[in-house]
Amino acid sequence: MDLSAEDRQRLAGDAGPAAQLAMRIVVRLAESMGVGRLLDITGAHVDSCLYHGQSGLDFAGRLLDGGASVAVPTTLNVASMDLAHPELFRGDEEQGRSARCLAGMYEQMGCQPTWTCAPYHLENRPSFGENVAWAESNAIVFANSVLGARTARYGDLIDISAAITGRVPAAGLHLDENRHATIQLGMSHVPPDLMNLDQMYPVLGTVVGAVAGSRIPVIEGLPPGQSEDRLRALGAGAASSGSVGMFHAVGSTPEAPTLEAALGGRAPAEVVEVSIGDLRAARDSLCTANGKGLASVCLGTPHYSIEEFRTLVSLIEGRHVHPEVALYVSTGRAVVAELELRGWADALRSAGVTLVVDTCTYMSPVLADTDGTAMTDSAKWAWYAPGNLGVDVIFAGTAECVDSAIAGRVLLDNQVWADV
Amino acid sequence: MSERPRVLVEGTGSGEVLSLQEPLSFWGGVDAATGEIIDRRHPQVGHTVAGRVLVMASGRGSSSSSSVLLEAIRNGSAPVAILTLEPDEILSLGAIVAAEVYGRSIPVVLLDEATFRGLMTGDHVTVGEDGSVKRQSGPCDGLDDTPGG
Numbered sequence: 001m002d003l004s005a006e007d008r009q010r011l012a013g014d015a016g017p018a019a020q021l022a023m024r025i026v027v028r029l030a031e032s033m034g035v036g037r038l039l040d041i042t043g044a045h046v047d048s049c050l051y052h053g054q055s056g057l058d059f060a061g062r063l064l065d066g067g068a069s070v071a072v073p074t075t076l077n078v079a080s081m082d083l084a085h086p087e088l089f090r091g092d093e094e095q096g097r098s099a100r101c102l103a104g105m106y107e108q109m110g111c112q113p114t115w116t117c118a119p120y121h122l123e124n125r126p127s128f129g130e131n132v133a134w135a136e137s138n139a140i141v142f143a144n145s146v147l148g149a150r151t152a153r154y155g156d157l158i159d160i161s162a163a164i165t166g167r168v169p170a171a172g173l174h175l176d177e178n179r180h181a182t183i184q185l186g187m188s189h190v191p192p193d194l195m196n197l198d199q200m201y202p203v204l205g206t207v208v209g210a211v212a213g214s215r216i217p218v219i220e221g222l223p224p225g226q227s228e229d230r231l232r233a234l235g236a237g238a239a240s241s242g243s244v245g246m247f248h249a250v251g252s253t254p255e256a257p258t259l260e261a262a263l264g265g266r267a268p269a270e271v272v273e274v275s276i277g278d279l280r281a282a283r284d285s286l287c288t289a290n291g292k293g294l295a296s297v298c299l300g301t302p303h304y305s306i307e308e309f310r311t312l313v314s315l316i317e318g319r320h321v322h323p324e325v326a327l328y329v330s331t332g333r334a335v336v337a338e339l340e341l342r343g344w345a346d347a348l349r350s351a352g353v354t355l356v357v358d359t360c361t362y363m364s365p366v367l368a369d370t371d372g373t374a375m376t377d378s379a380k381w382a383w384y385a386p387g388n389l390g391v392d393v394i395f396a397g398t399a400e401c402v403d404s405a406i407a408g409r410v411l412l413d414n415q416v417w418a419d420v
Numbered sequence: 421m422s423e424r425p426r427v428l429v430e431g432t433g434s435g436e437v438l439s440l441q442e443p444l445s446f447w448g449g450v451d452a453a454t455g456e457i458i459d460r461r462h463p464q465v466g467h468t469v470a471g472r473v474l475v476m477a478s479g480r481g482s483s484s485s486s487s488v489l490l491e492a493i494r495n496g497s498a499p500v501a502i503l504t505l506e507p508d509e510i511l512s513l514g515a516i517v518a519a520e521v522y523g524r525s526i527p528v529v530l531l532d533e534a535t536f537r538g539l540m541t542g543d544h545v546t547v548g549e550d551g552s553v554k555r556q557s558g559p560c561d562g563l564d565d566t567p568g569g
Binding site for chain 1 (some may be wrong): 426428429443447448449452453456458459460461478479483484485486487488490491493494495507508509510512513514516517518520521522528
């Protein structure tokens, strides 16, 4: 292993027991990957702050006791609960305490209390070509695909180890040669009308993840210049149904000005034409509900952007959420601060919307009623919530979700997918 | 790199094989308290990974899976070994940190395709330090030496 002088000092314990443990983890990971070199990062996004049980406290405690402090600017992913509104937490009290305790431990290590799965909405997001260590699958795919920053698919435990050492294995998506697409997905069989709908993008992402697995796909044939929100919905879907860490969309993502550039001048190993049938099947796979009444509408997975709130505010204007339905929107504190300034936060609250910050409704016990049906505009929510919460779900467009929340029953615009 | 078996995380483990028909995300897919598969879309939902030699082509999905594997190892509800075709650092990390924090690790090994396909749910095997997979001799000694696939 080709280590720097600082790396060796950390391994020897000269920088304290926490830096030593973190360095050992980085090096052991590199060894397990067969990688002989490390590289510097300029920032990290840490997911280890999410409480999964005693082991998280044990690990963070070992680091804190050893004097852990992050070496690069580090943001924190969602916590297991809304830290700003603990009254929304419906889980076990003991677990809530442990979750708050774990969150505090990562703050003590010098991480910024951002509590969002959308660190790309914060100021100082990484720029093109920058090496970072990001955890959280939707953030990873966004950083690589949409920002052109470089991060491997980091997970819990390595994220904080990288932040403490400022070092990661020189491998995977950090290297030019590993950022080209090897599988091509064509959209020529999909009608342009459907590609103009926001709700096609998370569904397409679900197809892309299932087809690509852990490979890098290039999608050809989408209208160019797609918005960040559509690209991230696509990426979040692909990183749920598959292990996609990066995708290219020709004409929309920065490393895919052309199909040839995305493929690195090589022929793809596989070419797949996406069919309407594929999209319908993926949409159906995101619906598990069987006729029970509507109880919840959950938006904001990943955390809603300002632009998505603009749409929501205009959709709901002058109306009020039905008294028997709860409409939750998960987002980051920084976005809520902006909503307050614009007056949108008050408008949404008085329309009966519950803003959930610091966490996400698909994994935190926030929902008042998990017996009834939940609706969402997020492929990721629809993918994970049935397993996490035991809730039945219907995926639909944002407008259908809002209309349903107001009517108090599931309203689907069957025309959207029927005639195409 | 292509040499198989390749040991990603050292350790040994013996148990009954659970061969997954589809990749599994530990986060959202496995209950860390019991080891039960809870992903309702997974064809083997309801099966347990606890104490099993888990055989799956690759991992899938969320980056929280390292923590869920670590928690499962702490709780004694983890697989005793994980055997895959494609490397998945997210799973390796759970095992690496379990070794560092609890001194308790499970082997994570990349197999060659033939060995991988020969492992069937219900087989009893031992995974060695070198990543070798050996069938345990039992009452039907000699009969179960032939790979099932």
